[in-house]
Amino acid sequence: MKKFMNKAESMVAESLEGFVLANERLVMFGSDRKFVRRRHLVPGKVAIISGGGAGHEPLHVGFVGQGMLDAACTGHIFTSPTPDQIIAAIEETDTGAGCLLIVKNYDGDVMNFEMAAETLAGRHRIEIVIVSDDAAAYGAARSSGRRGVAGTLIVEKVLGAAAEAGVGLVDLKQLGERLGKQIRTIGVALGGVTVPDTARATFLLEPDEMEVGVGIHGEPGVSRQRLADADAIAAMLCDTILADQGMRNAGVPALLLVNGFGGTPTPELYLIYNVARRLIEARGIRIVRSLVGTYVTSLDMAGLSVTLSFLDDETLRLWDAPVLTAALR
Amino acid sequence: MQTDRTLILGLIETCREVIAAHADHLCELDRAIGDGDHGTNMRRGCDAVYVDRDRLSGMPLAQALEKIGLTLVMNIGGASGPLYGTLLIEMGRKLGSNAHKTNFAAIVGEAIDAVARRGRSQEGDKTLLDVLYPVHTEMVRQSALVRIADTAKESAQLTAGMRAMRGRASFLGDRSIGHVDPGASSCALLATAICHYLKEYRPA
Numbered sequence A: 001m002k003k004f005m006n007k008a009e010s011m012v013a014e015s016l017e018g019f020v021l022a023n024e025r026l027v028m029f030g031s032d033r034k035f036v037r038r039r040h041l042v043p044g045k046v047a048i049i050s051g052g053g054a055g056h057e058p059l060h061v062g063f064v065g066q067g068m069l070d071a072a073c074t075g076h077i078f079t080s081p082t083p084d085q086i087i088a089a090i091e092e093t094d095t096g097a098g099c100l101l102i103v104k105n106y107d108g109d110v111m112n113f114e115m116a117a118e119t120l121a122g123r124h125r126i127e128i129v130i131v132s133d134d135a136a137a138y139g140a141a142r143s144s145g146r147r148g149v150a151g152t153l154i155v156e157k158v159l160g161a162a163a164e165a166g167v168g169l170v171d172l173k174q175l176g177e178r179l180g181k182q183i184r185t186i187g188v189a190l191g192g193v194t195v196p197d198t199a200r201a202t203f204l205l206e207p208d209e210m211e212v213g214v215g216i217h218g219e220p221g222v223s224r225q226r227l228a229d230a231d232a233i234a235a236m237l238c239d240t241i242l243a244d245q246g247m248r249n250a251g252v253p254a255l256l257l258v259n260g261f262g263g264t265p266t267p268e269l270y271l272i273y274n275v276a277r278r279l280i281e282a283r284g285i286r287i288v289r290s291l292v293g294t295y296v297t298s299l300d301m302a303g304l305s306v307t308l309s310f311l312d313d314e315t316l317r318l319w320d321a322p323v324l325t326a327a328l329r
Numbered sequence B: 001m002q003t004d005r006t007l008i009l010g011l012i013e014t015c016r017e018v019i020a021a022h023a024d025h026l027c028e029l030d031r032a033i034g035d036g037d038h039g040t041n042m043r044r045g046c047d048a049v050y051v052d053r054d055r056l057s058g059m060p061l062a063q064a065l066e067k068i069g070l071t072l073v074m075n076i077g078g079a080s081g082p083l084y085g086t087l088l089i090e091m092g093r094k095l096g097s098n099a100h101k102t103n104f105a106a107i108v109g110e111a112i113d114a115v116a117r118r119g120r121s122q123e124g125d126k127t128l129l130d131v132l133y134p135v136h137t138e139m140v141r142q143s144a145l146v147r148i149a150d151t152a153k154e155s156a157q158l159t160a161g162m163r164a165m166r167g168r169a170s171f172l173g174d175r176s177i178g179h180v181d182p183g184a185s186s187c188a189l190l191a192t193a194i195c196h197y198l199k200e201y202r203p204a
Helices: A008-022 A083-093 A107-120 A151-164 A169-180 A230-243 A266-282 A313-320 B002-033 B038-051 B053-057 B061-076 B080-097 B104-118 B129-140 B145-161 B168-176 B182-201
Strands: A027-029 A036-038 A047-054 A071-077 A099-104 A126-131 A183-189 A209-212 A223-226 A253-260 A286-293 A303-310
Touching: A008 A027, A008 A036, A008 A047, A008 A071, A036 A083, A047 A083, A047 A107, A047 A151, A071 A083, A083 A099, A083 A107, A083 B061, A099 A107, A099 A151, A099 A169, A107 A126, A107 B080, A126 A151, A126 A169, A151 A169, A151 A183, A151 A253, A151 A303, A151 A313, A169 A313, A183 A230, A230 A266, A230 A303, A253 A266, A266 A286, A266 A303, A286 A313, B002 B038, B002 B053, B002 B061, B002 B168, B002 B182, B038 B053, B038 B061, B038 B080, B038 B182, B053 B061, B061 B080, B080 B104, B080 B182, B104 B129, B129 B145, B129 B182, B145 B182
Parallel strands: A047 A071, A047 A099, A099 A126, A253 A286
Antiparallel strands: A027 A036, A036 A071, A183 A209, A183 A303, A209 A223, A253 A303
C-alpha cells in the first residue's frame, strides 16, 4: 500500500486541518475540532448538519458553506462520527431556529445521530432526514432499508438552499422526505479500496470482474459480474435505477449525477454520463440538470455511481440557488 | 468501594487485553462482510476506557458501568459504539436505581433489550445480540461461569450460518452466510474473558 500519510491514526485529523486551512475564508473548526463549520452563521436560519465517516470526501466537509451545510462531523475512516461531535455541532450552530440532521442510512450513522438528538431533546429543536437512495436490490435479506449514497449530495444542496431561503424546520424535514423518494443511485466498482488502518484491500477482483451494487465503504456489493464495455455497464446501471418503482416518470424533469468513487478518472465519468443520459432520455425522462465529478467517494475505489433525481419546480429552483462551498460553487 | 475498585480495574484490563490480542482477527472477520475495521474500532474504545481507569475504578460499579458505556460511545463510533455503549449505560443505570436488588441477570436482560431497540434488531439478525441473548439465558439459569463462556463462544460460531439482516453485512444478502459476525465474535471474546476473570476473582 502506498499512501501519502504519516500515521493511519492521525490521517483524518491531519487531512481535515489542511482542508480547513485551504478553505479558511469559508470554514473553520468548531469547538475542540470536533466538527467543521461555516465561518459565518446566519442567525434565525435552521442549521443544517451532516456527517459520516471519513473517506467520502469532499462529502460532507466540502459542502459546508453558504447555501448548503452549516456543519459537518467527520468520523474515523468509514466509521460514523460519535454523538459528542454531533452534540457539539448542534450546540454551536443552532441559532434558535432549530437544527436539521441529514444522515446517510447506515445503521452506525443513524444510531450515533439519534443518540446525539436524544441527548439534546428539550434543549434544541432537532429533526432528522435519513437519505436512502441506493437502488441496489437486497431482496428480503435486509431490514435496515436502502443505503444512503451519492444522492446525499442532492439532499444537502436542496435542503441547504431551502434553509438559506428561510424555510422552517418542519417544512425542511417534509421537503427532505419528499425529495428522498425521488432519488435513486446505483454504484459499480472495478476494485476494492485500501483502508489505511489495515493496509489491505477490502475485496479483490480479478482483472475481468466488476462488483455491482456497491456502497461507499469498500464493502462488497450485491453481485460480482464479468466486466463489460462502458455501454453495457451504463445500460445495466440505468436499467437498475429505472426498474425501481417510482422511477419511471416519463416527461418529468430530472437531474443526472455521475459520481466517481475516488479512483476513476474524470474522462471515464463523462463517458458513462454520455451513455447514461441518452439511455435515460430514450425512456422519456428529460435531463434538465447534470453534475459529473468526484463528490461522494470511497477512498481510492475505482468505480462510479449513477444517480437520477426527479425535480419539481421547487426543488429545481433550490438546486439552482447560489452555493459557495469548497466542493460545489 | 475497595471491592468495586479491584473489580472495575480488573474488568477494564481484561477487556482491553482480549480485544488487543484479537484485534487483527476481528478486522479479518469484518473484512469478509464489512469494511474491516471492527478490531481497530473496538481497540480504540477499550484504550480510551483504559486511559481513564483510575477515575473509573474510583466510582461505584453502577456509575462506572455507565461512564464506561459513554466512553465507548464517544470513542468507537460506527454501529459498535452505540450498541456496546447502550449495553453498559443501561446496565449502569438499572444497577444504580436497583442497587438494593441483587438480580443482576434481570438487569442485564433489560440492558440487552435496550441494545435491541437501539439497533432496531432482534435475535437471529447476525449481530452481537446472538451472543448476548444466549449468555443472558445462561445467567438466568445461574449456570457456571465456564458454561456461560462456552455458550458465548458457541453462539458466536452459530452466526456463521445466519444471513445478516442489519448493519453493513446485510448488503451482502446470502453472501453473508458462512462468515462469523465480527460483532458477535468480539462480544463472545469479551464475555469469555469476563467469565474467566470473574472465576479467578471470585471463586464460587
